[in-house]
Amino acid sequence: MASLRDIRRRIRSIRNTGQITRAMQMVAASRMRRAQQRVLASRPYAEAARTMLGELSQQRLDPTAVHPLLRQRPERRASFVVFTSDRGLAGALNSNVLRRATEEILAREEESQIVTIGRKGQDFFVRRGRRLAATFTGLGERPEYAGIIPVARVVVEAYTAENVDAVYMLYPQFISTLQQLPVVKPILPIQALEEEGTPLEFIIEPDAEAILAALLPRYVEVQLYQALLEATASEQSARMIAMRNATENAEELVSELTLSYNKARQAAITKEITEIATAAEALTAART
Amino acid sequence: MARLSVEIVTAERRVLSDEVDMVIAPAVEGTVGILPRHAPLLTSLRPGVMVLKRAGEEEVLAVSGGFLQVSNNRVLILADTAERAEEVDEARAEQARAEAEVALREASSQAGGVQTEAARTALRRSLARLQVTQRRKQRRTST
Numbered sequence: 281m282a283s284l285r286d287i288r289r290r291i292r293s294i295r296n297t298g299q300i301t302r303a304m305q306m307v308a309a310s311r312m313r314r315a316q317q318r319v320l321a322s323r324p325y326a327e328a329a330r331t332m333l334g335e336l337s338q339q340r341l342d343p344t345a346v347h348p349l350l351r352q353r354p355e356r357r358a359s360f361v362v363f364t365s366d367r368g369l370a371g372a373l374n375s376n377v378l379r380r381a382t383e384e385i386l387a388r389e390e391e392s393q394i395v396t397i398g399r400k401g402q403d404f405f406v407r408r409g410r411r412l413a414a415t416f417t418g419l420g421e422r423p424e425y426a427g428i429i430p431v432a433r434v435v436v437e438a439y440t441a442e443n444v445d446a447v448y449m450l451y452p453q454f455i456s457t458l459q460q461l462p463v464v465k466p467i468l469p470i471q472a473l474e475e476e477g478t479p480l481e482f483i484i485e486p487d488a489e490a491i492l493a494a495l496l497p498r499y500v501e502v503q504l505y506q507a508l509l510e511a512t513a514s515e516q517s518a519r520m521i522a523m524r525n526a527t528e529n530a531e532e533l534v535s536e537l538t539l540s541y542n543k544a545r546q547a548a549i550t551k552e553i554t555e556i557a558t559a560a561e562a563l564t565a566a567r568t
Numbered sequence: 569m570a571r572l573s574v575e576i577v578t579a580e581r582r583v584l585s586d587e588v589d590m591v592i593a594p595a596v597e598g599t600v601g602i603l604p605r606h607a608p609l610l611t612s613l614r615p616g617v618m619v620l621k622r623a624g625e626e627e628v629l630a631v632s633g634g635f636l637q638v639s640n641n642r643v644l645i646l647a648d649t650a651e652r653a654e655e656v657d658e659a660r661a662e663q664a665r666a667e668a669e670v671a672l673r674e675a676s677s678q679a680g681g682v683q684t685e686a687a688r689t690a691l692r693r694s695l696a697r698l699q700v701t702q703r704r705k706q707r708r709t710s711t
Contacts, residue, residue, distance in 0.1 A: 318580075321580060321581040321582065322579060322580060322581075324575070324577040324582045325577040325578060325579045325580075325582075325646060326579075328575070328577050328637075328644050328646050329646060331637075331644070332610070332635060332637055332644070332646065335610065335637065335639075336610065424580075425578075425579045425580055480608040480639055481607075481608060482608040482609060482610045482639075483607055483608065483609045483610070484609075484610045484611070485595060485596065485597045485609070485610070485611040485612070486596060486597060486611075486612070488610075490612070491610060491611070491612055491635065494612055494635070495635060498646075501579070502579055505579055
Protein backbone atom coordinates (compact mmCIF):
# COMPACT_ATOMS: atom_id res chain seq x y z
CA MET A 281 0.00 0.00 0.00
CA ALA A 282 1.16 3.46 -0.92
CA SER A 283 2.40 5.57 1.90
CA LEU A 284 0.38 8.52 3.15
CA ARG A 285 2.91 10.97 1.79
CA ASP A 286 2.80 9.40 -1.69
CA ILE A 287 -0.97 9.58 -1.83
CA ARG A 288 -0.94 13.19 -0.69
CA ARG A 289 1.58 14.05 -3.37
CA ARG A 290 -0.50 12.38 -6.07
CA ILE A 291 -3.67 14.15 -4.95
CA ARG A 292 -1.92 17.51 -5.11
CA SER A 293 -0.51 16.85 -8.56
CA ILE A 294 -3.82 15.65 -10.00
CA ARG A 295 -5.61 18.60 -8.48
CA ASN A 296 -3.13 20.93 -10.20
CA THR A 297 -3.66 19.23 -13.53
CA GLY A 298 -7.40 19.53 -13.03
CA GLN A 299 -7.07 23.25 -12.45
CA ILE A 300 -5.12 23.65 -15.66
CA THR A 301 -7.59 21.64 -17.71
CA ARG A 302 -10.46 23.59 -16.19
CA ALA A 303 -8.81 26.87 -17.19
CA MET A 304 -8.23 25.53 -20.71
CA GLN A 305 -11.86 24.48 -20.88
CA MET A 306 -13.00 28.01 -20.02
CA VAL A 307 -10.69 29.60 -22.57
CA ALA A 308 -11.83 27.18 -25.27
CA ALA A 309 -15.48 27.86 -24.40
CA SER A 310 -15.13 31.61 -24.85
CA ARG A 311 -13.11 31.20 -28.06
CA MET A 312 -15.71 28.78 -29.33
CA ARG A 313 -18.47 31.34 -28.89
CA ARG A 314 -16.47 33.93 -30.78
CA ALA A 315 -15.66 31.44 -33.53
CA GLN A 316 -19.31 30.53 -33.92
CA GLN A 317 -20.25 34.19 -34.23
CA ARG A 318 -17.64 34.60 -36.95
CA VAL A 319 -19.07 31.66 -38.85
CA LEU A 320 -22.52 33.26 -38.73
CA ALA A 321 -21.19 36.70 -39.67
CA SER A 322 -19.48 35.36 -42.78
CA ARG A 323 -22.58 33.68 -44.19
CA PRO A 324 -24.36 36.68 -45.77
CA TYR A 325 -21.38 37.45 -48.01
CA ALA A 326 -21.03 33.85 -49.15
CA GLU A 327 -24.72 33.70 -49.94
CA ALA A 328 -24.63 37.00 -51.78
CA ALA A 329 -21.64 35.87 -53.83
CA ARG A 330 -23.48 32.68 -54.72
CA THR A 331 -26.56 34.64 -55.82
CA MET A 332 -24.46 36.94 -57.93
CA LEU A 333 -22.65 34.05 -59.59
CA GLY A 334 -26.00 32.45 -60.30
CA GLU A 335 -27.29 35.61 -61.95
CA LEU A 336 -24.12 35.94 -63.97
CA SER A 337 -24.18 32.37 -65.19
CA GLN A 338 -27.64 32.98 -66.60
CA GLN A 339 -26.46 35.86 -68.72
CA ARG A 340 -25.46 35.25 -72.26
CA LEU A 341 -21.78 34.60 -71.95
CA ASP A 342 -19.32 34.20 -74.75
CA PRO A 343 -19.17 30.38 -75.07
CA THR A 344 -15.67 30.43 -76.54
CA ALA A 345 -14.26 32.25 -73.52
CA VAL A 346 -15.29 30.14 -70.54
CA HIS A 347 -13.36 31.35 -67.54
CA PRO A 348 -10.51 28.94 -66.64
CA LEU A 349 -11.87 28.41 -63.12
CA LEU A 350 -15.19 27.17 -64.54
CA ARG A 351 -13.66 24.89 -67.14
CA GLN A 352 -14.11 21.22 -66.29
CA ARG A 353 -11.58 18.61 -67.29
CA PRO A 354 -11.16 14.91 -66.49
CA GLU A 355 -9.65 14.53 -63.04
CA ARG A 356 -6.25 12.92 -63.05
CA ARG A 357 -4.48 14.76 -60.28
CA ALA A 358 -6.24 16.29 -57.32
CA SER A 359 -5.19 18.84 -54.75
CA PHE A 360 -6.29 18.76 -51.12
CA VAL A 361 -6.37 21.67 -48.75
CA VAL A 362 -6.33 20.03 -45.32
CA PHE A 363 -7.43 22.10 -42.33
CA THR A 364 -6.01 21.10 -38.94
CA SER A 365 -5.29 23.01 -35.75
CA ASP A 366 -1.94 24.44 -34.67
CA ARG A 367 -2.24 23.09 -31.16
CA GLY A 368 -3.17 19.69 -29.79
CA LEU A 369 -5.31 18.71 -26.81
CA ALA A 370 -8.39 18.79 -28.96
CA GLY A 371 -9.51 15.20 -28.70
CA ALA A 372 -9.74 13.20 -31.90
CA LEU A 373 -10.32 16.27 -34.07
CA ASN A 374 -7.07 16.28 -36.01
CA SER A 375 -6.65 12.53 -36.24
CA ASN A 376 -10.14 12.23 -37.73
CA VAL A 377 -9.36 14.83 -40.39
CA LEU A 378 -5.97 13.33 -41.17
CA ARG A 379 -7.35 9.80 -41.37
CA ARG A 380 -9.94 10.99 -43.85
CA ALA A 381 -7.27 12.85 -45.82
CA THR A 382 -5.11 9.75 -46.00
CA GLU A 383 -8.04 7.70 -47.29
CA GLU A 384 -8.79 10.26 -49.99
CA ILE A 385 -5.18 10.47 -51.06
CA LEU A 386 -4.68 6.68 -51.13
CA ALA A 387 -7.85 6.25 -53.17
CA ARG A 388 -6.26 8.11 -56.07
CA GLU A 389 -3.70 6.69 -58.45
CA GLU A 390 -1.83 9.88 -59.17
CA GLU A 391 -0.01 11.42 -56.25
CA SER A 392 -2.18 14.22 -54.94
CA GLN A 393 -0.99 17.68 -54.19
CA ILE A 394 -1.26 18.57 -50.52
CA VAL A 395 -1.67 21.98 -48.97
CA THR A 396 -1.86 22.02 -45.19
CA ILE A 397 -3.29 24.58 -42.85
CA GLY A 398 -2.31 24.18 -39.22
CA ARG A 399 0.82 22.76 -37.62
CA LYS A 400 -0.70 19.35 -36.87
CA GLY A 401 -1.37 18.60 -40.52
CA GLN A 402 2.06 19.83 -41.53
CA ASP A 403 3.79 17.60 -38.94
CA PHE A 404 1.68 14.61 -39.94
CA PHE A 405 2.54 14.69 -43.62
CA VAL A 406 6.17 15.67 -43.13
CA ARG A 407 6.62 12.74 -40.75
CA ARG A 408 5.32 10.47 -43.47
CA GLY A 409 7.71 11.92 -46.00
CA ARG A 410 5.01 13.54 -48.12
CA ARG A 411 5.86 16.55 -50.20
CA LEU A 412 3.73 19.55 -49.39
CA ALA A 413 2.89 22.08 -52.07
CA ALA A 414 2.39 24.73 -49.40
CA THR A 415 1.84 24.92 -45.70
CA PHE A 416 0.28 27.61 -43.57
CA THR A 417 0.30 27.96 -39.81
CA GLY A 418 -1.06 30.52 -37.37
CA LEU A 419 -4.23 31.17 -39.37
CA GLY A 420 -6.64 29.72 -36.85
CA GLU A 421 -5.44 31.77 -33.89
CA ARG A 422 -7.29 34.87 -35.02
CA PRO A 423 -8.89 33.94 -38.34
CA GLU A 424 -8.89 36.84 -40.76
CA TYR A 425 -9.92 37.05 -44.36
CA ALA A 426 -6.52 38.40 -45.35
CA GLY A 427 -4.91 35.22 -44.03
CA ILE A 428 -6.67 33.00 -46.54
CA ILE A 429 -5.73 34.99 -49.66
CA PRO A 430 -2.31 33.33 -50.16
CA VAL A 431 -3.92 29.89 -49.74
CA ALA A 432 -6.41 30.71 -52.47
CA ARG A 433 -3.63 31.99 -54.69
CA VAL A 434 -1.72 28.69 -54.39
CA VAL A 435 -4.66 26.52 -55.43
CA VAL A 436 -5.90 28.87 -58.15
CA GLU A 437 -2.43 28.97 -59.67
CA ALA A 438 -2.07 25.18 -59.50
CA TYR A 439 -5.44 24.82 -61.20
CA THR A 440 -4.94 27.36 -63.95
CA ALA A 441 -1.45 26.01 -64.67
CA GLU A 442 -3.15 22.58 -65.01
CA ASN A 443 -0.87 21.04 -62.41
CA VAL A 444 -4.02 19.70 -60.83
CA ASP A 445 -7.46 19.03 -62.29
CA ALA A 446 -9.55 19.48 -59.17
CA VAL A 447 -9.15 21.09 -55.78
CA TYR A 448 -10.88 19.83 -52.65
CA MET A 449 -10.90 21.17 -49.15
CA LEU A 450 -11.00 18.86 -46.16
CA TYR A 451 -11.98 20.30 -42.82
CA PRO A 452 -13.81 19.37 -39.61
CA GLN A 453 -17.36 20.56 -40.16
CA PHE A 454 -18.96 22.05 -37.10
CA ILE A 455 -22.17 20.12 -36.50
CA SER A 456 -22.63 20.81 -32.82
CA THR A 457 -20.50 21.44 -29.78
CA LEU A 458 -20.34 17.68 -29.29
CA GLN A 459 -19.91 16.66 -32.89
CA GLN A 460 -17.47 17.61 -35.62
CA LEU A 461 -17.23 15.58 -38.79
CA PRO A 462 -14.49 15.73 -41.39
CA VAL A 463 -15.95 16.67 -44.79
CA VAL A 464 -14.51 16.86 -48.29
CA LYS A 465 -15.80 19.68 -50.49
CA PRO A 466 -14.82 20.42 -54.08
CA ILE A 467 -13.85 24.05 -54.69
CA LEU A 468 -12.31 23.94 -58.16
CA PRO A 469 -13.52 23.84 -60.87
CA ILE A 470 -16.35 26.02 -59.66
CA GLN A 471 -19.58 24.11 -60.23
CA ALA A 472 -22.07 25.71 -62.58
CA LEU A 473 -24.72 27.35 -60.46
CA GLU A 474 -28.40 26.97 -61.06
CA GLU A 475 -30.70 29.86 -60.26
CA GLU A 476 -34.42 29.46 -60.06
CA GLY A 477 -36.90 31.77 -61.73
CA THR A 478 -36.72 33.60 -65.00
CA PRO A 479 -33.47 35.38 -65.66
CA LEU A 480 -33.51 39.16 -65.38
CA GLU A 481 -32.05 41.26 -68.15
CA PHE A 482 -29.16 42.87 -66.33
CA ILE A 483 -27.24 45.90 -67.40
CA ILE A 484 -23.70 44.71 -66.78
CA GLU A 485 -20.76 47.04 -66.36
CA PRO A 486 -18.08 46.66 -67.66
CA ASP A 487 -19.24 43.21 -68.93
CA ALA A 488 -20.16 39.78 -67.61
CA GLU A 489 -16.74 38.27 -68.40
CA ALA A 490 -14.90 40.99 -66.47
CA ILE A 491 -17.13 40.64 -63.44
CA LEU A 492 -16.79 36.86 -63.49
CA ALA A 493 -13.03 37.18 -63.74
CA ALA A 494 -13.04 39.30 -60.57
CA LEU A 495 -15.73 37.38 -58.72
CA LEU A 496 -14.58 33.78 -59.27
CA PRO A 497 -11.24 34.03 -57.43
CA ARG A 498 -13.12 35.88 -54.68
CA TYR A 499 -15.54 33.01 -54.47
CA VAL A 500 -12.70 30.53 -53.97
CA GLU A 501 -11.35 32.72 -51.16
CA VAL A 502 -14.75 32.97 -49.51
CA GLN A 503 -15.18 29.20 -49.47
CA LEU A 504 -11.73 28.68 -47.99
CA TYR A 505 -12.41 31.41 -45.43
CA GLN A 506 -15.63 29.75 -44.35
CA ALA A 507 -13.88 26.40 -44.03
CA LEU A 508 -11.23 28.08 -41.87
CA LEU A 509 -13.87 29.59 -39.62
CA GLU A 510 -15.68 26.27 -39.27
CA ALA A 511 -12.44 24.46 -38.55
CA THR A 512 -11.67 27.01 -35.84
CA ALA A 513 -15.09 26.63 -34.25
CA SER A 514 -14.68 22.84 -34.39
CA GLU A 515 -11.21 23.04 -32.85
CA GLN A 516 -12.37 25.12 -29.92
CA SER A 517 -15.40 22.98 -29.17
CA ALA A 518 -13.41 19.76 -29.47
CA ARG A 519 -10.87 21.20 -27.06
CA MET A 520 -13.54 22.38 -24.69
CA ILE A 521 -15.08 18.91 -24.55
CA ALA A 522 -11.70 17.19 -24.23
CA MET A 523 -10.72 19.48 -21.38
CA ARG A 524 -14.07 19.05 -19.68
CA ASN A 525 -13.57 15.27 -19.73
CA ALA A 526 -10.06 15.68 -18.39
CA THR A 527 -11.30 17.91 -15.57
CA GLU A 528 -13.99 15.40 -14.66
CA ASN A 529 -11.51 12.55 -14.70
CA ALA A 530 -9.20 14.52 -12.44
CA GLU A 531 -12.03 15.16 -9.99
CA GLU A 532 -12.93 11.49 -9.96
CA LEU A 533 -9.33 10.47 -9.37
CA VAL A 534 -8.98 12.98 -6.57
CA SER A 535 -12.06 11.66 -4.80
CA GLU A 536 -10.89 8.06 -5.18
CA LEU A 537 -7.46 8.93 -3.88
CA THR A 538 -8.92 10.95 -1.01
CA LEU A 539 -10.88 7.88 -0.01
CA SER A 540 -7.84 5.64 0.01
CA TYR A 541 -5.87 8.38 1.77
CA ASN A 542 -8.45 8.49 4.54
CA LYS A 543 -8.49 4.72 4.76
CA ALA A 544 -4.73 4.60 5.02
CA ARG A 545 -4.77 7.36 7.63
CA GLN A 546 -7.42 5.51 9.63
CA ALA A 547 -5.41 2.31 9.42
CA ALA A 548 -2.31 4.13 10.63
CA ILE A 549 -4.17 5.63 13.58
CA THR A 550 -5.70 2.28 14.52
CA LYS A 551 -2.31 0.69 14.33
CA GLU A 552 -0.81 3.36 16.55
CA ILE A 553 -3.56 3.02 19.16
CA THR A 554 -3.17 -0.74 19.17
CA GLU A 555 0.53 -0.33 19.71
CA ILE A 556 0.05 2.13 22.54
CA ALA A 557 -2.59 -0.04 24.18
CA THR A 558 -0.43 -3.11 23.84
CA ALA A 559 2.55 -1.28 25.30
CA ALA A 560 0.48 0.07 28.21
CA GLU A 561 -0.87 -3.37 28.95
CA ALA A 562 2.57 -4.86 28.83
CA LEU A 563 3.77 -2.19 31.30
CA THR A 564 0.94 -2.81 33.81
CA ALA A 565 1.49 -6.55 33.48
CA ALA A 566 5.19 -6.09 34.22
CA ARG A 567 4.48 -3.87 37.31
CA THR A 568 2.24 -6.42 39.01
CA MET B 569 -43.23 55.55 -52.50
CA ALA B 570 -41.17 52.48 -53.05
CA ARG B 571 -37.88 52.35 -51.23
CA LEU B 572 -34.71 50.45 -51.78
CA SER B 573 -33.60 47.75 -49.42
CA VAL B 574 -29.84 47.88 -49.18
CA GLU B 575 -27.53 45.27 -47.86
CA ILE B 576 -23.80 45.82 -47.57
CA VAL B 577 -21.76 42.74 -46.73
CA THR B 578 -18.06 42.00 -46.49
CA ALA B 579 -16.51 38.57 -46.15
CA GLU B 580 -16.16 39.11 -42.42
CA ARG B 581 -19.50 40.65 -41.49
CA ARG B 582 -22.74 42.25 -42.54
CA VAL B 583 -22.02 45.95 -42.39
CA LEU B 584 -25.47 47.31 -42.97
CA SER B 585 -28.97 46.26 -43.87
CA ASP B 586 -31.53 49.03 -44.26
CA GLU B 587 -34.27 50.76 -46.26
CA VAL B 588 -33.20 53.90 -48.07
CA ASP B 589 -34.40 56.33 -50.75
CA MET B 590 -31.26 56.50 -52.81
CA VAL B 591 -27.85 54.86 -53.13
CA ILE B 592 -24.87 56.57 -54.72
CA ALA B 593 -22.07 54.12 -55.43
CA PRO B 594 -18.59 54.33 -56.97
CA ALA B 595 -18.93 51.94 -59.93
CA VAL B 596 -15.97 51.19 -62.18
CA GLU B 597 -17.47 53.04 -65.13
CA GLY B 598 -18.32 56.09 -63.04
CA THR B 599 -20.45 56.95 -60.06
CA VAL B 600 -23.98 55.59 -60.23
CA GLY B 601 -27.05 56.90 -58.46
CA ILE B 602 -29.71 54.29 -57.81
CA LEU B 603 -33.31 55.20 -57.14
CA PRO B 604 -36.25 52.86 -56.57
CA ARG B 605 -37.34 50.93 -59.67
CA HIS B 606 -33.89 51.00 -61.13
CA ALA B 607 -33.28 48.54 -63.97
CA PRO B 608 -31.42 45.35 -62.97
CA LEU B 609 -27.75 46.20 -62.80
CA LEU B 610 -24.55 44.30 -62.09
CA THR B 611 -21.31 46.17 -61.80
CA SER B 612 -17.97 46.11 -60.07
CA LEU B 613 -17.00 48.89 -57.71
CA ARG B 614 -13.82 50.91 -57.39
CA PRO B 615 -12.50 52.28 -54.09
CA GLY B 616 -14.57 55.30 -53.21
CA VAL B 617 -17.33 56.87 -51.19
CA MET B 618 -20.79 55.40 -50.99
CA VAL B 619 -23.73 57.54 -49.94
CA LEU B 620 -27.07 56.28 -48.63
CA LYS B 621 -29.89 58.84 -48.54
CA ARG B 622 -32.91 58.42 -46.38
CA ALA B 623 -35.49 61.11 -45.56
CA GLY B 624 -33.18 64.07 -46.03
CA GLU B 625 -30.40 62.56 -44.02
CA GLU B 626 -27.41 60.81 -45.50
CA GLU B 627 -24.94 58.19 -44.39
CA VAL B 628 -21.48 57.94 -45.89
CA LEU B 629 -19.29 54.87 -46.11
CA ALA B 630 -15.85 54.18 -47.51
CA VAL B 631 -15.65 51.09 -49.71
CA SER B 632 -12.53 49.66 -51.28
CA GLY B 633 -13.92 47.87 -54.28
CA GLY B 634 -16.33 45.00 -54.70
CA PHE B 635 -19.53 44.28 -56.58
CA LEU B 636 -23.03 45.72 -56.72
CA GLN B 637 -26.23 44.11 -57.85
CA VAL B 638 -29.61 45.81 -58.26
CA SER B 639 -32.76 43.80 -58.84
CA ASN B 640 -36.36 44.33 -57.74
CA ASN B 641 -35.63 47.36 -55.55
CA ARG B 642 -32.95 45.42 -53.77
CA VAL B 643 -29.38 46.65 -53.72
CA LEU B 644 -26.81 44.06 -52.78
CA ILE B 645 -23.26 45.23 -52.24
CA LEU B 646 -20.39 42.78 -51.84
CA ALA B 647 -17.65 45.05 -50.61
CA ASP B 648 -14.00 44.13 -50.17
CA THR B 649 -14.08 46.37 -47.14
CA ALA B 650 -16.72 48.87 -46.03
CA GLU B 651 -16.48 51.26 -43.13
CA ARG B 652 -18.85 53.79 -41.69
CA ALA B 653 -17.41 57.23 -41.03
CA GLU B 654 -17.08 56.62 -37.30
CA GLU B 655 -15.19 53.39 -37.92
CA VAL B 656 -12.47 54.94 -40.05
CA ASP B 657 -9.12 55.33 -38.35
CA GLU B 658 -8.21 58.77 -39.65
CA ALA B 659 -4.57 58.71 -38.62
CA ARG B 660 -4.04 55.37 -40.29
CA ALA B 661 -5.77 56.49 -43.47
CA GLU B 662 -3.65 59.63 -43.56
CA GLN B 663 -0.50 57.56 -43.17
CA ALA B 664 -1.66 55.15 -45.88
CA ARG B 665 -2.26 58.11 -48.20
CA ALA B 666 1.25 59.43 -47.63
CA GLU B 667 2.76 55.98 -48.25
CA ALA B 668 0.69 55.43 -51.37
CA GLU B 669 1.77 58.80 -52.77
CA VAL B 670 5.43 57.93 -52.28
CA ALA B 671 4.90 54.48 -53.81
CA LEU B 672 3.10 56.01 -56.77
CA ARG B 673 5.89 58.50 -57.42
CA GLU B 674 8.49 55.75 -57.29
CA ALA B 675 6.50 53.35 -59.43
CA SER B 676 5.72 55.91 -62.13
CA SER B 677 9.37 56.94 -62.36
CA GLN B 678 10.27 53.31 -63.04
CA ALA B 679 7.47 52.70 -65.53
CA GLY B 680 6.24 49.48 -63.91
CA GLY B 681 2.62 49.08 -64.98
CA VAL B 682 1.44 46.68 -62.28
CA GLN B 683 3.06 48.57 -59.43
CA THR B 684 1.70 51.89 -60.61
CA GLU B 685 -1.78 50.43 -60.73
CA ALA B 686 -1.44 48.91 -57.24
CA ALA B 687 -0.20 52.18 -55.81
CA ARG B 688 -2.99 54.10 -57.49
CA THR B 689 -5.59 51.75 -56.00
CA ALA B 690 -4.03 52.08 -52.55
CA LEU B 691 -4.14 55.84 -52.91
CA ARG B 692 -7.81 55.79 -53.94
CA ARG B 693 -8.63 53.57 -50.97
CA SER B 694 -7.00 55.91 -48.46
CA LEU B 695 -8.55 58.96 -50.10
CA ALA B 696 -12.02 57.41 -49.87
CA ARG B 697 -11.53 56.84 -46.16
CA LEU B 698 -10.32 60.39 -45.57
CA GLN B 699 -13.16 61.84 -47.59
CA VAL B 700 -15.67 59.99 -45.46
CA THR B 701 -14.28 61.36 -42.22
CA GLN B 702 -14.19 64.88 -43.64
CA ARG B 703 -17.80 64.77 -44.72
CA ARG B 704 -18.73 63.65 -41.26
CA LYS B 705 -16.91 66.58 -39.67
CA GLN B 706 -18.55 69.08 -42.01
CA ARG B 707 -21.92 67.76 -41.09
CA ARG B 708 -21.17 68.10 -37.42
CA THR B 709 -20.10 71.74 -37.73
CA SER B 710 -23.11 72.67 -39.87
CA THR B 711 -25.65 71.37 -37.39
